[in-house]
Amino acid sequence: MEGLHVTDATYHLEKLELMIEDPYTGVIYIDNHCRVIYLNQTLANILEIDKSESIGKPIEAIMPRSRLPETIKSGESNLCEICSIKGRKMVAMRAPIYDKGQIVGAMSKSLFLDMSTAINMASYFSSPDSGDAEIHPINSGYKTRYTLDNIIGSSSTISKPKAISKQVANNISNVLIIGESGTGKELFAQAIHNAGTRRIAPFVRINCACIPENLLESELFGYEEGAFSGAKKGGKKGKLEMAAHGTIFLDEISEMPLAMQSKLLIFLQEREFERVGGSHTITADVRVIAATNVNLEEAVLQGKFREDLYFRLNVVTLMLPPLRDRSEDIPLLVNHFMDKLSRKLNTPRFEVDCDALSLLKSYKWPGNIRELENLLERAINLACIDNESTIRQHHFPTLIENNVEQNLDPNINLPLNKALENLEHQMIIRSLKYCNDNKTLAAKMLDIHPSVLYRKLKKYNL
Ligand SMILES: Nc1ncnc2c1ncn2[C@@H]1O[C@H](COP(=O)(O)OP(=O)(O)OP(=O)(O)O)[C@@H](O)[C@H]1O
Numbered sequence: 001m002e003g004l005h006v007t008d009a010t011y012h013l014e015k016l017e018l019m020i021e022d023p024y025t026g027v028i029y030i031d032n033h034c035r036v037i038y039l040n041q042t043l044a045n046i047l048e049i050d051k052s053e054s055i056g057k058p059i060e061a062i063m064p065r066s067r068l069p070e071t072i073k074s075g076e077s078n079l080c081e082i083c084s085i086k087g088r089k090m091v092a093m094r095a096p097i098y099d100k101g102q103i104v105g106a107m108s109k110s111l112f113l114d115m116s117t118a119i120n121m122a123s124y125f126s127s128p129d130s131g132d133a134e135i136h137p138i139n140s141g142y143k144t145r146y147t148l149d150n151i152i153g154s155s156s157t158i159s160k161p162k163a164i165s166k167q168v169a170n171n172i173s174n175v176l177i178i179g180e181s182g183t184g185k186e187l188f189a190q191a192i193h194n195a196g197t198r199r200i201a202p203f204v205r206i207n208c209a210c211i212p213e214n215l216l217e218s219e220l221f222g223y224e225e226g227a228f229s230g231a232k233k234g235g236k237k238g239k240l241e242m243a244a245h246g247t248i249f250l251d252e253i254s255e256m257p258l259a260m261q262s263k264l265l266i267f268l269q270e271r272e273f274e275r276v277g278g279s280h281t282i283t284a285d286v287r288v289i290a291a292t293n294v295n296l297e298e299a300v301l302q303g304k305f306r307e308d309l310y311f312r313l314n315v316v317t318l319m320l321p322p323l324r325d326r327s328e329d330i331p332l333l334v335n336h337f338m339d340k341l342s343r344k345l346n347t348p349r350f351e352v353d354c355d356a357l358s359l360l361k362s363y364k365w366p367g368n369i370r371e372l373e374n375l376l377e378r379a380i381n382l383a384c385i386d387n388e389s390t391i392r393q394h395h396f397p398t399l400i401e402n403n404v405e406q407n408l409d410p411n412i413n414l415p416l417n418k419a420l421e422n423l424e425h426q427m428i429i430r431s432l433k434y435c436n437d438n439k440t441l442a443a444k445m446l447d448i449h450p451s452v453l454y455r456k457l458k459k460y461n462l
């Protein structure tokens with residue numbers, strides 16, 4: 001027989017109450033006389049009624065268009081239908097409740113309180129890629145590219161944030177990602193989203209630094225028709241609504257104006273908001289991940305960032321190390337990017353020789369991983385021009401120049417003869433580069449005899 005079988009409805013309902021009071025699901029039970037036995041607070045909010053006062057009332061009194069009386073009559077379940085409550089469309093299921101073979105009531109439960117999630121889900125499952133949930137979240141407008149597997153590195157400084165990301169992927173705790181430019185903040189944000197059940201819902205990004213202050217509120221919370229001059233007919237959803245059941249990534253959070261910080265704080269506390277110019281409250285099941293490359297504690301001290309918001313966001317913290325602090329990961333990263341770039345540039349796969357790798361490991365990387373990838377791409381192009389299949393130090397001309405400067409740094413902790421040797425080595429490479437590998441010209445430039453240059457080339461294995 002179809003439907004739910006319970007021997008003692010009251011007992012079971014008590015046990016289930018905690019589970020039923022879910023802010024993202026509307027639930028109602030009626031008895032076989034179509035009187036309300038129970039409804040949860042979420043549905044009471046949607047119906048704009050007092051929960052306790054509705055218990056015992058006929059269902060028609062609170063939901064005149066409910067089809068639950070039909071369920072009592074027919075005894076048939078309907079596992080997915082679209083219904084409309086107070087002008088709000090949602091997807092719900094209804095089923096009869098049996099006790100010892102008799103219908104004693106019926107229940108209805110929303111599957112999606114928000115049609116956009118249902119539509120996204122439907123389009124996802126009808127797309128040819130639907131088997132590949134790892135890399136194709138359902139909302140095509142908000143695709144993500146990265147998973148935890150795409151985060152390269154085995155150093156402890158990168159393994160720790162990876163482990164934390166995995167651990168928190170399935171909860172809703174706010175995450176704050178802190179790291180210099182190009183350290184992988186967006187990569188981690190996407191990877192957290194894709195590591196949990198939220199991956200089938202949208203990942204929506206908003207860059208707080210790029211949106212003018214007066215537009216940020218409506219971008220985030222949406223607006224109602226007529227909220228301001230130029231507002232679209234019918235209003236517009238904000239990014240929070242678009243991210244329903246998924247993740248919102250608040251990039252460059254330090255740039256959020258103070259007035260917006262207060263509004264965001266209220267959302268983080270209540271998990272509810274109103275559209276600009278709107279009067280009804282919207283509940284949003286959205287995981288918030290914020291990122292910054294600015295020291296927020298300092299921003300708090302300077303009065304630029306609300307302390308309470310900082311604490312609210314900083315529930316789970318990921319500190320992403322700069323590349324210069326994890327040089328042991330450079331060979332792995334180089335390997336990864338050589339594969340990636342050979343596909344992108346449609347070239348054979350290049351090798352990077354030991355000296356070039358040491359150069360990469362000793363560089364101070366202000367631009368981090370993005371800079372590494374760019375330099376490797378440039379080096380491949382230079383090697384192609386030279387008709388070489390191996391990347392060598394001179395394919396990183398900017399690093400060599402930089403290294404010369406670093407080697408001149410009076411603080412460098414090396415014995416003088418070693419420091420001079422390094423400097424000599426780099427200057428020879430640089431002059432060869434400037435002279436297009438013409439040794440006679442390079443010797444002239446260095447003001448040494450060509451035979452001395454040849455001796456030194458041998459010494460440095462150049
Ligand atoms: N651990 C990693 N493994 C592989 N690729 C990485 C890693 N970290 C970063 N990247 C790559 O480096 C680039 C920069 O990463 P991302 O955009 O996530 O950095 P970001 O911290 O958000 O930078 P910004 O502050 O400039 O916005 C991307 O192409 C990303 O794929």
Ligand SMILES: [Mg+2]
Pocket residue numbers: 185186251
């Ligand atoms: Mg970024």
